[in-house]
Amino acid sequence: MKIGFSTLALIRQERPLVHAITNFVTANFCADVLLAAGASPMMADSPQEAADATKCADALYLNIGTIDPSGLDAMLISGRAAKERHIPVVFDPVGVGATSARQEAAAKIIREVRPDVVKGNLAEMLFLSGISGVPGRGVDAGKIDLEQSLIVDGLRRFASEHQLIAIATGKRDFITDGASTAVIFNDCPMLENITGTGCALGALCAACAIQKETLFASQFSAVIAMGVAGEIACRSLPNANACGTFKVKLLDAIGNLTDRDLQIRGKYEFLA
Numbered sequence: 001m002k003i004g005f006s007t008l009a010l011i012r013q014e015r016p017l018v019h020a021i022t023n024f025v026t027a028n029f030c031a032d033v034l035l036a037a038g039a040s041p042m043m044a045d046s047p048q049e050a051a052d053a054t055k056c057a058d059a060l061y062l063n064i065g066t067i068d069p070s071g072l073d074a075m076l077i078s079g080r081a082a083k084e085r086h087i088p089v090v091f092d093p094v095g096v097g098a099t100s101a102r103q104e105a106a107a108k109i110i111r112e113v114r115p116d117v118v119k120g121n122l123a124e125m126l127f128l129s130g131i132s133g134v135p136g137r138g139v140d141a142g143k144i145d146l147e148q149s150l151i152v153d154g155l156r157r158f159a160s161e162h163q164l165i166a167i168a169t170g171k172r173d174f175i176t177d178g179a180s181t182a183v184i185f186n187d188c189p190m191l192e193n194i195t196g197t198g199c200a201l202g203a204l205c206a207a208c209a210i211q212k213e214t215l216f217a218s219q220f221s222a223v224i225a226m227g228v229a230g231e232i233a234c235r236s237l238p239n240a241n242a243c244g245t246f247k248v249k250l251l252d253a254i255g256n257l258t259d260r261d262l263q264i265r266g267k268y269e270f271l272a
Contacts, residue, residue, distance in 0.1 A: 004261040005266075007208045007221040012038035016058035016210045020203050021045045021075050023065025023094065026196030029247075030061075033200040037225075039207035043186050052076040054081035061206035062115070063199055065094035067105050079113030088209035091115035092202035097127035109164060117165045117219055118158075119202050119210060122151070125168035129154035144170070152181055152271060165219050167205070169198060173223050184220075185267040186227025188234045190246045197250075201226045204254075221259070224266040231252035231265070239252040 017040045022030050031041040044053035047070060054060055060082040062075045082089045093106040106128065109115065118128065122144050131154045151174060159166040159180030168174045173184040191197045204222045211218035234250035
């Protein structure tokens, strides 16, 4: 399968408005990444304005990292408004396996909103795929020692059942729509050492999803973009513990990233 990289240029041309109902721990970083990529963030998380805010947006990003009843109501209201307007919805099931409240919230969002994309870390996505015995601590994936074929089968099954694109991130990133499947090898260990890189990737996926007619390609580009930006940011760090420096350099790298960079630096394989 051949992928053409054109998503980043489109974002900078169109400057899409992404309505992000995300968690308070990472909201600022998500907004910074959206701005660096060329998009415009809006974060209206009150149920009273959720529908109106979504009516102004080009894409919707939902993240249950710090879910509460009011936030869930806002997500469901926004999700319905997004579907009425046919704008893309990206859902991040943060820590879904950690508590029953998160499991119920994720199930309700997937059932009632029918997101176009579900992106989580590998533990979260395997939990949603019904694979038992997956480790995970809170929102951390933990160490997962599963054969790639079992991971891919579970993700494909989940994507096909819900008619969406499933993205699972980790040292290797997986993306599938149930038919086409790729594994992406771009990685930087420092991405795990600062708060919010996974949430920020979800926001970036939403911005990229404005290319809805080629949604798989746009999400593929988003995942590679975060990995490549991480690798670029890591190259000039003064030491392995320079987390603050890395965060700034990551934003710089995203701001300067081009589709040509993705084409040249992307490391991936399409699976049969």
